[in-house]
Amino acid sequence: MKLAWGSSARLGAVVILGAGLGSLLGGCSPSNGQTGASAPPPPEVGVVTVAPARADLATELPGRLEAYRVAQVRARAAGILNKRLFTEGSDVKAGQALFEIDAAPYRAALVSAQAQLARAEANLLQAQALADRYAPLAKTQAVSQQEALNAQAAAGQAKADVAAGKAAVQTAQINLGYASVTAPIAGRIGRALVTEGALVGQGEATPLALVQQIDKLYVNFTQSAAEVMRLRQALADGKLQGAGKDAAKVQVLLEDGSVYAQPGKLLFSDLSVDPSTGQITLRAELPNPKGLLLPGLYVRVRLAQAEVDGAVWLPQQAVARGATGESVLVVADDGSVRARPVKLGPAQDGKALVLGGLKAGEKVVVDGLQKTKAGGKARPVPWGTAAPASAASKG
Template sequence: MRVTGIGRAAATVLALATVGLAGCGQSGSAPAPAAPPPPEVGVVTVAPGRADLSVELPGRLEAYRVAQVRARAAGILNKRLFNEGSDVKAGQPLFDIDAAPYRASLASAQAQLARAEANLSQAQALADRYAPLAKSQAVSQQEALNAQAAAKQAAADVAAGKAAVQTAQINLGHATVTAPISGRIGRALVTEGALVGQGEATPLAVVQQVDKLYVNFTQSAADVMRLRQALAEGRLQRAGNGEAAKVQVLLEDGSVYAHAGKLLFSDLSVDASTGQIALRAELPNPQGLLLPGLYVRVRVAQAEVADGVLLPQQAVARGLSGDTVLVVAEDGTVSAKPVKLGPPQGGKALVLGGLKAGEKVIVDGLQKTKAGGKARPVPVAGPATAASAPASAASAKN
């Protein structure tokens, strides 16, 4: 088909318009993508408070009192009068030893005493009779003196007889073996028919008082010295306001024993072979749950800090240049703050300095941000406060 001049002109105009539109589309700039929002991080709000600095040490329980039941009278053991493993009272009969020989000895001593008393009565009567006769020279002075000496000798025989009777009564009493203290008695060490007390005081049983227990443990002398230095310099305060330090016992399953004890003393000298100082605490045991000889963990509150902050361990970055935490400002800016750490407390980091009340410390989502960046703080469980927890108080940093 033949194209006319008008048709060619129209085609040219259409082509130019299409090229113009394409050029306009290529020269226009695409819209920029929106900036991502700041990452969400978990924070705790700093609220300084008092923190007890405690030390956890291995210890061993010991009975408050231990008494060995021994046979002080020689003879054949007739009968055991208690149930093994039961609680006994002081003075309660425990064993019965054949007492026939001791009853005979007592009867003999009483007869000797009666004879001595009769002799005394006769000698004293004679001395009393001779006294006035000697003054009137009815009898010689020598006879009067002899009568007085005989009376005194008879009185001495009576005193010896009374002592012999008392000794026989004591020996007879020893034939019944009683509990020296109140407590829990163990197994019998002898059986009926055994000859006991022959030449020595035979052990029969052991009674232990367990309503209270001692806890014996040791602490490094170096830790004790560092703690004392910190207390002397005022960096730490003594726990308990001058009272005996509080002691808690941790059982094998990790639980804390219901009754707290108190520290009695720390030894005045250091064991030269171990470099340890011996300590002892007193622990109530009213239900008898704990047993002597049991190994336990002992938590002793030795000092306290007035303005401490507890943080999860992951919140603190440790490095050669020091320890730091990430803090979120009101505008969302993240910054690193150096902190001074004390001993760890119950799996948490104890901050002794470097933070102010109200600051928000990042404890969750640390991998999402860094110092100089932005973050959106979201509170996590509770504020960062100080609280009592186990620690090695003597290892506090200077």
């Protein structure tokens, strides 16, 4: 009887253990008909819809501003500088008096030259009268032919002395005029390079100031010869259309990134290539009526060289650059994501110019590139309405 009870107890323990294991295994198995965790929804990405249009093919190049005309004001008369007659940094007119040099020696030289001229004219009057009196007397042999000839020679010499005297007076007047230093051109004058009391013009033409015409400026810049040839070939092949009347216009971007209000005009393209840099020199003329821009200022020049049809502007972050070239991610109607190689033109205003590789109506991923990749799935929403990547990661 004791043995039978023990067997029954062991059997009950086995049954209880088996039930426990079944319950444990049942807890680890799928329930409610679910087979594993459900697949997450496709990530949301911001896209822009491709809308091809005509775009200017422009190039931005570094350049420097240069004064339209530059003239050095120099002392052409030697002497002590008495006065400065202008305000440094002001605008001056052509012919305006800028400096006064001590003119006393030049006035004295002019008076002396005038006196010598008067003496020469008096001698001419006497010599000419004698020659006129001897001429008929020589015909009647009242005087010798030699005396008449000497009188004519003296009259000729007196005429030469008068001419020399007039030249000396003119020279003295010019030198006296140099004592008043005037502006050779109209423009803005800089600081004075000498002060009152300085001895100038002694042995050389002493620089006194610099006048620059800045109501118009030149913009000097260079462009790669290879780029110029590529654009010319594309225009010749009909791949690009000419920019029409705007082909010769340029825009100037200042150091702060703003666009100067007045457009410039392309003047010429240098016919030779700099062998050391491979660059072609270009020059544009830029109006500066208010004098806001100054010579020597660093700028960037935007040169509109051609127009292209079917171009697409995209934000820079939409374009991936790799060893094989540039590409973008395109979301199809079924949500599949594909990489699409594209051909880029020069960037402008922080945007990428796509010249080929995209079709109208396609959706290009701009935001959420870190959440998807080629071959995956994505749910496109218009760019700007997609949830920020940081908020998505917190959810």
